[in-house]
Amino acid sequence: MQNSVVPREGSQNNATVARLRESTTWQQEFRPLVIGNVNIGFPVVQAALSGYSDLPMRTIARRLGASYSVCEVMLDQFLLALNKRQKTKHFLDIHPEEHPVGGQLMGAEPEQFSQGAMKLVDAGFDIIDVNFGCPVKKVLGRCRGGFHLSQPEVAIDILQRTRDMVPDTIPVTVKMRRGIDDTNESRDAFFQILDGALNAGLAAATVHGRTVVQRYVGPSRWEFLADVKSHVGDRMKILGSGDLFSADDCLRMMRQTGIDGVTVARGAIGNPWIFSQAIALANGEPLPDPPSLHQQAAVLIDHFELCEESYGETRAPLLMRKFGIKYSQSHPDHENVRLGFARIKSRDDFDTVLEKYYGDNGPGRHVPRECHGSQEE
Known part of the structure; x- marks a missing residue:
């Protein structure tokens, strides 16, 4: 993997x-x-x-x-x-x-x-x-x-x-x-x-x-x-x-x-x-802002990798479809994102959806590591 x-x-x-x-x-x-x-x-x-x-x-x-x-x-x-x-x-x-x-x-x-x-x-x-x-x-x-x-x-x-x-x-x-x-x-x-x-x-x-x-x-x-x-x-x-x-x-x-x-x-x-x-x-704090697209993508990537570890590279994309569809409800363009996740058959398909809908050069596996270091708050 x-x-x-x-x-x-x-x-x-x-x-x-x-x-x-x-x-x-x-x-x-x-x-x-x-x-x-x-x-x-x-x-x-x-x-x-x-x-x-x-x-x-x-x-x-x-x-x-x-x-x-x-x-x-x-x-x-x-x-x-x-x-x-x-x-x-x-x-x-x-x-x-x-x-x-x-x-x-x-x-x-x-x-x-x-x-x-x-x-x-x-x-x-x-x-x-x-x-x-x-x-x-x-x-x-x-x-x-x-x-x-x-x-x-x-x-x-x-x-x-x-x-x-x-x-x-x-x-x-x-x-x-x-x-x-x-x-x-x-x-x-x-x-x-x-x-x-x-x-x-x-x-x-x-x-x-x-x-x-x-x-x-x-x-x-x-x-x-x-x-x-x-x-x-x-x-x-x-x-x-x-x-x-x-x-x-x-x-x-x-x-x-x-x-x-x-x-x-x-x-x-x-x-x-x-x-x-x-x-x-x-804790008495204000309701946190909804997760940014970058934060959503980071969680999606972790979820996908856990699926790969649990089910293997072949099954993971198919099983991730239903989760991606649910995650898409937090995206402003949720209908198109939902359709994108519903069609994934491979890790490359998954990365393509992230890159297309979660920001310029979205945080897929091909993005340099340092691009993901500023999302703590």
Whole structure:
């Protein structure tokens, strides 16, 4: 693999991010997030995102201020089918910069589920997260994800077996939606499962303010999160999810509901700056300016190189298309940039898009190193 001439250490505004991380002003209003024995710190983290939150995306989020991230969901059957040679593939890879990092698991059968959780433990994930929130029809039809909210006994059995199987030093958490639908029966089932999670010894629950039936339609009911936090008190950490598309959204959710933290999902795809922006706002600083084209390009280059390291030179450009499309939303000529990224087939194609849309002689791998040294602020 050819190395980019852009030094990673200088391409992430890491002096600014380090300064924000070192400040403790935000602790005057928000408590540091601790899950079990894992000290997360700033309570705005990256959620698990199916098809997106792989090693490259998680690493970029960490470099830009995320204090914790969760790997895209893994199916228990898939994990149990991996042999020793396959286990070295990218699915379970963790970058040295990532820790703490969570592994998320989805499945149907309690015994198989707990065995799959141990695969994530063996891979080195610091926290194991159980997915009871996925609203995709194919997942529900196979009695996985959000389907478990309709069968509290099975859901609690999964949580108990997983907690019993996973070593005590590894926290177990659960991701839920506020119910299958808006009926009283669904609400009762939600709190039955939540109480079961508490009794099983789970350290935290992430709650999405929509129902499974809603999927992503309609507003997320943040007031439900306040009810959940009131219900558990200090016995369990509660993180919120849903309609978090800006740094201000993240802080407002915590202020309005009293929850312990938030997990940014779709709002972080192509927008890893949301984490450093949230830290800045929490520290009482003005909202940082949007990333310049030069800063956007530098992050894109780092993301591409991480893809090359994870997937190889041939696959990386194809996988980078979907990320480039999301990053293009921060560009003033986003429609043309989106089309450009959608067509890339090679590293040269990627560089061409950068050179064309991100400034004169944009910061691609062919630009002299010294051209990238003035972007810290």
